[in-house]
Amino acid sequence: MKYMPVRELQMPQKIAAGPDSIEKISDFVMSEKIKKVTIITDEGVWRTGITDRPGKLLKKNGIHADLVHDVPAEPAVDQIKRIFNLIKEFKPQMLIGIGGGSVIDTVKILAVMLTNDTALEDLLGAEKIQNKGIPTLAIPTTAGTGSEVTPNAIVLVPESACKQGIISRKIIPDFVILDPIMTTGLPPFLTAATGMDAFCHAIECYISLKANPLSDSFAVRAVNLIWKSIRKVYHDGSDMNARFDMLLGSFLAGWALCTSGGTAVHAMSYPVGGKFRVPHGVSNAIILPHLMKFNMYSVERRLASLAAGMELYGNATSERQRAEQMVEDIHLLVR
Numbered sequence: 001m002k003y004m005p006v007r008e009l010q011m012p013q014k015i016a017a018g019p020d021s022i023e024k025i026s027d028f029v030m031s032e033k034i035k036k037v038t039i040i041t042d043e044g045v046w047r048t049g050i051t052d053r054p055g056k057l058l059k060k061n062g063i064h065a066d067l068v069h070d071v072p073a074e075p076a077v078d079q080i081k082r083i084f085n086l087i088k089e090f091k092p093q094m095l096i097g098i099g100g101g102s103v104i105d106t107v108k109i110l111a112v113m114l115t116n117d118t119a120l121e122d123l124l125g126a127e128k129i130q131n132k133g134i135p136t137l138a139i140p141t142t143a144g145t146g147s148e149v150t151p152n153a154i155v156l157v158p159e160s161a162c163k164q165g166i167i168s169r170k171i172i173p174d175f176v177i178l179d180p181i182m183t184t185g186l187p188p189f190l191t192a193a194t195g196m197d198a199f200c201h202a203i204e205c206y207i208s209l210k211a212n213p214l215s216d217s218f219a220v221r222a223v224n225l226i227w228k229s230i231r232k233v234y235h236d237g238s239d240m241n242a243r244f245d246m247l248l249g250s251f252l253a254g255w256a257l258c259t260s261g262g263t264a265v266h267a268m269s270y271p272v273g274g275k276f277r278v279p280h281g282v283s284n285a286i287i288l289p290h291l292m293k294f295n296m297y298s299v300e301r302r303l304a305s306l307a308a309g310m311e312l313y314g315n316a317t318s319e320r321q322r323a324e325q326m327v328e329d330i331h332l333l334v335r
């Protein structure tokens with residue numbers, strides 16, 4: 001008998017989720033008997049003031065925290081090297097990333113640069129990392145990339161005008177805090193763009209040839225949560241339930257990515273982002289409906305079953321019609 005291939009999923013050690021779960025920050029750090037950390041964030045996040053509370057919580061518990069607050073959006077190799085030269089002087093025992101995918105990916109890369117005597121260029125690609133990094137704690141402020149759970153980190157390589165990935169289980173963050181309060185300051189445009197990135201992860205994982213029962217269970221739930229809440233958070237950023245749906249959806253879509261994978265949407269989005277510097281979520285979103293139309297013959301059954309599970313388009317007379325209606329609605333959502 002032919003069974004499905006065995007899938008493995010490696011998870012962070014501890015995850016705290018829900019409004020105010022940021023309160024767990026010191027427990028996570030102290031569980032590793034750590035006294036000295038570096039918080040890494042970017043200018044936009046830092047200016048909102050949301051990094052103040054975690055800083056204060058750590059201080060209250062006698063944990064020393066250095067701060068770097070200038071990670072560039074979608075950073076390039078040299079920009080990460082500059083931050084590495086700065087933080088190695090701090091000698092941190094743990095890195096805490098508070099931000100979107102740009103910050104969390106940077107933290108994942110820096111953690112292994114601190115424990116491997118290897119140039120960043122030589123870490124690019126799959127399974128090039130020898131030693132696990134110092135412990136990391138990821139606190140996403142976008143919903144988002146799912147970077148807090150994936151074995152991937154993306155970096156811009158200007159020489160090739162393209163973005164490349166570092167892929168290794170050794171960079172999966174050790175601790176994750178999913179606190180929707182940390183995402184409430186995200187303005188509508190970024191909420192939409194980053195939310196569509198998560199939506200693409202979930203849909204792509206579901207229609208990918210690598211889709212399997214394990215990834216489906218995360219991808220389907222993620223599609224449902226994001227579909228239900230993305231318009232709500234776009235129109236009312238303070239809707240905490242919708243913000244939490246988005247954060248959970250993005251996190252689950254990240255897990256789906258771990259055992260399934262992106263499709264041509266993400267593959268085509270990387271050169272678009274690398275060459276024209278279009279934000280990652282936007283470049284994915286503009287490609288998504290067109291790719292689904294192009295691949296309709298291959299994906300119609302999967303899309304129709306997804307739509308049926310969501311109780312959508314009950315009047316459709318065929319799987320093809322149900323799938324086409326869903327693609328039309330996704331096109332509207334993207335617009």
Ligand SMILES: NC(=O)c1ccc[n+]([C@@H]2O[C@H](COP(=O)([O-])OP(=O)(O)OC[C@H]3O[C@@H](n4cnc5c(N)ncnc54)[C@H](O)[C@@H]3O)[C@@H](O)[C@H]2O)c1
Pocket residue numbers: 042043044045048073074075099100101102103105141142143144145146147150151152153154155163182183184185186187190194197280281
């Ligand atoms: N590692 C992975 O698995 C993975 C998956 C998909 C994408 N990525 C990568 O992640 C990067 C994109 O990450 P992103 O889409 O999260 O965006 P981002 O991290 O680049 O942030 C976008 C902007 O949003 C601002 N911002 C973030 N949180 C905010 C908040 N709460 N309030 C106000 N402003 C806020 C930032 O300051 C920044 O200007 C790209 O480099 C992409 O290639 C990684």
Ligand SMILES: [Fe+2]
Pocket residue numbers: 145197198201266280284
């Ligand atoms: Fe993505």
